[in-house]
Amino acid sequence: MAYKVLNNVSVKDTESNSLASLKTDMLVIVINKNTKSDSSFKELNKISKNYISKTISSHLKDVGSSILLPKIDGINAENLFLVNGLDSSTPTHKWLSAYQSIAKKGNSLKCKDISIMPGKVSPSQKDEFWLIETVAKTIESSVYIFSETKNKTATKPTVKKLTILTSGLSGSDLTKAKQSAKTGYAIGEGVNTAKYLGDLPANHCTPRIIEKKVKAMTKDFPNLKVKSFNEQQMQKMGMGSFLSVSRGSEEPARMMVIEYKGGKANEKPIALVGKGVTFDTGGVSIKPSPAMDEMKWDMCGAATVFGVMSTLARLNADVNVVGVMGCAENMCSSKATKPGDVVTSMSGQTIEILNTDAEGRLILADCLTFVGKYKPSYVIDMATLTGAVVVALGRHASGVMANDQHLAEKIIEAGEESGDRAWQLPLWDEHQSCTKTKYADLANIGGGREAGTIHAAAFLSKFTNDYKWAHIDIAATASYSTPVKAGTGRPVPLISQLLLSKKLK
Ligand code: BES
Ligand code: MN
Ligand code: ZN
Numbered sequence: 001m002a003y004k005v006l007n008n009v010s011v012k013d014t015e016s017n018s019l020a021s022l023k024t025d026m027l028v029i030v031i032n033k034n035t036k037s038d039s040s041f042k043e044l045n046k047i048s049k050n051y052i053s054k055t056i057s058s059h060l061k062d063v064g065s066s067i068l069l070p071k072i073d074g075i076n077a078e079n080l081f082l083v084n085g086l087d088s089s090t091p092t093h094k095w096l097s098a099y100q101s102i103a104k105k106g107n108s109l110k111c112k113d114i115s116i117m118p119g120k121v122s123p124s125q126k127d128e129f130w131l132i133e134t135v136a137k138t139i140e141s142s143v144y145i146f147s148e149t150k151n152k153t154a155t156k157p158t159v160k161k162l163t164i165l166t167s168g169l170s171g172s173d174l175t176k177a178k179q180s181a182k183t184g185y186a187i188g189e190g191v192n193t194a195k196y197l198g199d200l201p202a203n204h205c206t207p208r209i210i211e212k213k214v215k216a217m218t219k220d221f222p223n224l225k226v227k228s229f230n231e232q233q234m235q236k237m238g239m240g241s242f243l244s245v246s247r248g249s250e251e252p253a254r255m256m257v258i259e260y261k262g263g264k265a266n267e268k269p270i271a272l273v274g275k276g277v278t279f280d281t282g283g284v285s286i287k288p289s290p291a292m293d294e295m296k297w298d299m300c301g302a303a304t305v306f307g308v309m310s311t312l313a314r315l316n317a318d319v320n321v322v323g324v325m326g327c328a329e330n331m332c333s334s335k336a337t338k339p340g341d342v343v344t345s346m347s348g349q350t351i352e353i354l355n356t357d358a359e360g361r362l363i364l365a366d367c368l369t370f371v372g373k374y375k376p377s378y379v380i381d382m383a384t385l386t387g388a389v390v391v392a393l394g395r396h397a398s399g400v401m402a403n404d405q406h407l408a409e410k411i412i413e414a415g416e417e418s419g420d421r422a423w424q425l426p427l428w429d430e431h432q433s434c435t436k437t438k439y440a441d442l443a444n445i446g447g448g449r450e451a452g453t454i455h456a457a458a459f460l461s462k463f464t465n466d467y468k469w470a471h472i473d474i475a476a477t478a479s480y481s482t483p484v485k486a487g488t489g490r491p492v493p494l495i496s497q498l499l500l501s502k503k504l505k
Contacts, residue, residue, distance in 0.1 A: 011178045030116070032085035038167050112161065197302075202278050206251045223316065238346045245283075248284070274301035284339060350442070364460055377467075383475075385453070390475060398494070
């Protein structure tokens with residue numbers, strides 16, 4: 001099952017395709033300093049008897065402003081949307097939101113297709129191909145509307161087709177532009193996969209339901225191999241830490257492993273590990289009621305693994321990646337794990353569970369030990385792990401902590417490149433003190449109110465001694481609550497960028 005919204009994304013060059021005769025529900029022209037000298041723009045403007053250029057000078061003075069014009073005689077487009085372009089010094093996030101608004105406009109006008117001429121101005125240090133990839137990615141992921149659990153009031157996306165218009169590209173440049181659009185489209189699809197799984201209510205997205213969806217994915221992508229482990233099998237492997245989380249729930253846990261081998265047979269894989277808590281009540285250390293519904297997004301790390309694997313498979317990327325999704329529901333019941341209980345992890349280390357709401361790290365601990373058997377070149381885990389990361393970094397950056405500085409830097413770079421940003425927090429020896437307790441090898445909480453995000457990472461680091469590892473805390477970035485509650489599909493763009501750029505090799 002694929003979670004694409006658009007059926008088709010294509011690139012056309014305007015030198016061989018007249019803009020006036022282009023049949024489209026919405027033609028979007030991004031105006032910048034070069035637009036007026038563009039031959040296809042000149043043709044349109046002439047047909048409109050300079051109405052377009054006059055509108056631009058009278059109505060589009062502010063950076064980022066836009067105006068929608070109805071059908072003009074002689075021009076085939078049903079709507080003409082003129083958008084004042086950004087200049088190259090404008091930060092990337094504003095470029096992303098400009099294209100988000102274009103996608104939303106397309107849906108609100110009930111357009112079936114949109115055609116966009118992004119122009120040749122891009123943010124500094126990025127080029128036209130970056131822009132084309134970004135347009136494809138952002139339109140695909142922004143025409144997405146979640147409607148699955150509405151019966152009578154569902155609004156569905158109408159936009160099904162995107163054409164990206166370039167000017168003066170031919171030969172290998174046009175081929176490269178088409179490849180960029182394809183890449184962007186596939187990343188957008190991965191983002192939508194992650195958004196969709198996150199947006200599904202917890203009763204529609206249990207570990208067993210995720211398992212079904214992951215298995216179904218191999219029908220779309222025969223180049224993915226899926227293995228699923230049930231509680232009995234995990235018990236056999238000694239995953240007492242992971243299983244302590246699902247103990248209180250009627251819903252059994254599942255660990256899914258997705259293997260993708262697009263690289264050389266002897267190349268070590270990069271491993272992705274995702275926290276997939278389909279609902280986090282906190283367990284016996286129960287959470288307060290307000291906004292507890294947002295804990296349905298506590299599986300966004302696992303959803304990111306799912307989304308990224310679909311992107312790699314769609315693109316036949318030449319990398320080897322293994323993705324692990326640790327899925328469980330954290331509930332309280334008479335069977336549930338109690339504060340003070342001691343469990344044995346797959347690594348052999350015992351853990352005193354002092355707070356059952358610090359459950360993500362218990363799942364990750366065993367998944368991180370498990371993934372070691374793949375002898376991975378790098379391991380990256382992604383988890384909605386701590387509320388503290390919202391306080392430390394705010395909503396715009398995911399938090400990165402690592403035992404390998406090169407890996408941390410590559411993650412941050414990929415964040416800058418994709419506009420899905422991350423920022424590093426230290427992970428020092430001094431932070432390890434918190435994991436000490438009298439009753440077990442480790443405690444699952446420590447550090448009191450100080451640096452909760454780092455202390456969680458310090459706990460994880462006890463399970464990652466055998467390889468180069470980074471942890472990305474996505475509690476602040478995977479979903480948001482205002483103005484509406486929604487999943488973002490982050491960090492699919494960052495991780496896709498990192499893997500596709502092959503800078504980790
Ligand atoms: N899933 C939560 C973290 C979270 C909080 C995600 C807010 C998204 C938004 C995690 O399992 C949790 O409960 N963490 C605790 C850790 C604490 C008990 C040490 C927290 O952050 O309060
Ligand atoms: Mn929790
Ligand atoms: Zn949680």
